[in-house]
Amino acid sequence: MKIISKCISSLEKVMLDTSFDSLPEYNEATATKNEKFNFQIAYTLPETGRYRLNVDIISTLNNVTARAVAYVPSMLPCYDDHDDYVISDKPGLFPDVLEPITPNGFAVTGNRVSTLWVTVDTTGEMPALHHIKIRLRAGEEIFAETVFELRIVDAVLAPQELIYTNWFHTDCLCDRYNVPTFSPEHWEIIGKFIKTASDHGMNMLLTPIFTPALDTAVGGERTTVQLVEVEKNGDKYAFDLTKLKKWIEVARENGIEYFELAPLYTQWGATNAPKIMATENGEYKRIFGWETDAYGEEYVNFLSQLYPALVDFFKKEEMCDKVYFHISDEPWGDHLPRYKKAAELLFKSIGDDFHVMDALSSYEFYAKGAVKTPVVSTNHAQTFLDNNVPDLWCYYCCGQYKGTANRFLAMPSLRNRVLGVQLYKFNIKGFLHWGYNFWNSQYSLEKIDPYSVTDAREAFPSGDGFVVYPGNGGEPVCSLRLEVFYDALQDMRALYALENKIGREKVLELIDNGLSEEIRFESFPHDDRWLLGLRETVNKKLSEK
Numbered sequence: 001m002k003i004i005s006k007c008i009s010s011l012e013k014v015m016l017d018t019s020f021d022s023l024p025e026y027n028e029a030t031a032t033k034n035e036k037f038n039f040q041i042a043y044t045l046p047e048t049g050r051y052r053l054n055v056d057i058i059s060t061l062n063n064v065t066a067r068a069v070a071y072v073p074s075m076l077p078c079y080d081d082h083d084d085y086v087i088s089d090k091p092g093l094f095p096d097v098l099e100p101i102t103p104n105g106f107a108v109t110g111n112r113v114s115t116l117w118v119t120v121d122t123t124g125e126m127p128a129l130h131h132i133k134i135r136l137r138a139g140e141e142i143f144a145e146t147v148f149e150l151r152i153v154d155a156v157l158a159p160q161e162l163i164y165t166n167w168f169h170t171d172c173l174c175d176r177y178n179v180p181t182f183s184p185e186h187w188e189i190i191g192k193f194i195k196t197a198s199d200h201g202m203n204m205l206l207t208p209i210f211t212p213a214l215d216t217a218v219g220g221e222r223t224t225v226q227l228v229e230v231e232k233n234g235d236k237y238a239f240d241l242t243k244l245k246k247w248i249e250v251a252r253e254n255g256i257e258y259f260e261l262a263p264l265y266t267q268w269g270a271t272n273a274p275k276i277m278a279t280e281n282g283e284y285k286r287i288f289g290w291e292t293d294a295y296g297e298e299y300v301n302f303l304s305q306l307y308p309a310l311v312d313f314f315k316k317e318e319m320c321d322k323v324y325f326h327i328s329d330e331p332w333g334d335h336l337p338r339y340k341k342a343a344e345l346l347f348k349s350i351g352d353d354f355h356v357m358d359a360l361s362s363y364e365f366y367a368k369g370a371v372k373t374p375v376v377s378t379n380h381a382q383t384f385l386d387n388n389v390p391d392l393w394c395y396y397c398c399g400q401y402k403g404t405a406n407r408f409l410a411m412p413s414l415r416n417r418v419l420g421v422q423l424y425k426f427n428i429k430g431f432l433h434w435g436y437n438f439w440n441s442q443y444s445l446e447k448i449d450p451y452s453v454t455d456a457r458e459a460f461p462s463g464d465g466f467v468v469y470p471g472n473g474g475e476p477v478c479s480l481r482l483e484v485f486y487d488a489l490q491d492m493r494a495l496y497a498l499e500n501k502i503g504r505e506k507v508l509e510l511i512d513n514g515l516s517e518e519i520r521f522e523s524f525p526h527d528d529r530w531l532l533g534l535r536e537t538v539n540k541k542l543s544e545k
Contacts, residue, residue, distance in 0.1 A: 003108070004020065004046065005044075006020075006027075010484060012024075027147070029151075030543075031120070032155045037150060038117065040069070041066070041118060045112075054136075055135065056135040059133065062125065064120050069099075070098075071096070072097060073092070077461060077462055078410045082402070086412075098477065127154040132148045157490060160201060163203060163204050163393075164203055164430065164489070165432050166433045166435070168194070168197065168436050169440075171224075175447050191253070191254050193468065194254040198256055199255070200482050204256065204257070206262060207259045207261050208227055210227075211225050213262070213275070215267070220444060227241075232278045235301055260323075265342055268328075270335060271294060273299050303349070308349065310350075340368065340369075357373035357375050358374070359377070373430075376392065378395070378405065379396075394431055395432040397435075402522075420491035422521055436466065450470065463481060467481050
C-alpha cells in the first residue's frame with residue numbers, strides 16, 4: 001500500500017472527483033500568537049482497496065489536532081439562477097463534517113482524494129519557526145509523512161469587538177437528543193453547544209424568553225422552549241424569570257457577553273403573537289399564538305406588563321447594555337405601519353437603556369425611526385453605508401447568493417472567509433446569521449437528520465440552516481464552514497491590529513492594493529492566493545519593529 005499526501009490550504013474543498021494533482025501545495029504560512037490556524041492534508045491511495053489508518057502529529061507546538069473531513073449530501077446545492085462562483089450546482093456529496101479521529105483511526109478508500117483538517121492553537125507558543133509533521137500509519141508501518149512549516153510571529157490579533165450572533169435553536173437540541181426541555185441533560189447539552197459557538201467567535205446568544213416565532217408555518221408551532229414562566233390571573237400576569245437567570249449564567253460561563261431576546265411578534269409581517277404558554281387556574285396551556293392579533297387589547301395588555309418585568313430584571317442584573325430586543329424578523333414594505341406601532345410600544349416601555357434590532361433591508365424602516373439598530377442584508381448594505389448609518393449590522397441568509405459572501409456547501413471557502421475583510425473595511429458593528437443549528441425542515445414542518453438532510457428538505461441551499469452537527473453524547477461536531485468563518489473573524493481582528501499600528505487609511509490601501517475593482521459586499525477577487533497573500537502581508541507588517 002502506498003499513500004501520496006501533501007499540505008493544502010484550508011480554503012480548498014476537495015470533492016470526491018477532485019484530482020490530487022490539481023490541488024496546489026501549501027506548505028508554509030505565518031500566524032500570530034493568539035489564533036487558531038488551519039490547513040489540510042490531502043492524501044490518496046492510488047489503488048483499489050479500503051484500509052484503516054491512524055494519524056500521528058509530531059511538533060514542537062503543544063496544541064495541534066487533526067480531524068477527518070467527511071461528506072454530506074445535498075439535493076439543493078444552490079438556486080437555479082446562481083452566479084458562476086460555485087463548486088457545483090448538481091446534487092451530490094460535499095465535504096463539511098469534521099469528524100474527531102478516535103483511537104480506532106479512520107478509513108481510507110483507494111482511488112479517491114481525502115483530507116484531514118489540521119488546527120493549530122498558537123496560544124502560549126513562542127514566536128519561532130515550527131515544524132508540524134503529519135504521519136499516516138497502520139500499526140507501526142508508516143505510509144505517508146507530510147511537513148508543514150508555521151512561523152509564529154511576535155504579534156497578536158486585536159480583541160474581537162464585532163458582536164456576532166448565529167441563531168441558537170434551543171428546541172432543536174432537545175428534539176435531536178430526545179431530552180426534556182430544560183432538564184439537567186438539556187442544560188448540559190446547551191452549555192456544550194454554546195461553548196463551541198463562543199470558541200468560534202460568537203459572543204451573542206438568541207435567548208428564547210418565549211419559543212421563537214422563527215421559520216414556523218402559519219398555524220404551526222415548534223417544541224416549547226420558554227424561559228419566562230407566566231401565570232395568568234384574569235387580565236393580570238406574573239412572571240418568574242428563574243430560568244432566564246440560569247440561561248444567562250450558563251451562557252456567560254461559556255463565553256457569551258450579549259443577549260438578544262426572541263421576537264415578540266411573528267416573522268415576515270409582525271402580525272401575530274409568538275406561542276406563549278402560561279398557567280391559568282392550575283392548567284398549563286397556550287394563551288397566545290397564531291390566533292392572536294398582536295395589536296389587540298389582550299396582547300398589548302400582556303406586553304405592557306411583560307416589558308417592565310424584563311426591564312427591572314435586566315437592571316438588577318446590571319446588563320442593560322448587553323441586551324438587544326427584537327420585534328419581528330425581516331419586515332418589508334407594507335409591514336412598516338404595523339411594525340412601527342409595535343416599535344412605539346416597545347420604545348415607550350423600555351426607554352433608552354436597551355438596544356432594539358431586527359434583520360431588514362428597507363432603509364425606510366430606519367429613516368422613519370421604526371428600528372434603532374438595522375441589521376441589513378449584505379446585498380442591500382450600500383444604501384445604509386451611503387447614508388452613514390452608525391453602528392451598522394449586517395447579515396446574509398439564503399437570499400444573498402449572487403456576488404456576495406456566503407457559506408453554502410456548494411460555494412468555495414474563499415466566499416465564506418472573505419467576509420472578514422468586508423466587515424473590517426466597512427467598520428461593521430455586528431453580524432447576524434439565522435442558523436447555527438436549525439435542524440428542521442422549512443417552516444419547521446418536520447425534524448430532520450442534519451447528516452442526511454442539509455437543505456431543509458430542498459428549501460434552502462445546503463449549508464444555510466446550520467454550521468454544527470449533533471455528535472454522540474450531546475457533543476457538537478464542527479463543520480469546516482464553521483472553522484472557515486472563524487478564520488474570517490481572525491482576519492478581521494488582524495486588520496484591526498494592523499490599524500492600531502499604522503492607521504486605518506493605510507490598512508484600507510493595503511486591502512485594495514493591486515485590485516482591478518475595490519472590495520465591496522458584492523465584489524471581491526475569486527482567488528485563494530489573494531486572500532492568503534493579504535493575510536501573510538498583514539502578519540508581516542504586524543511583526544515589523
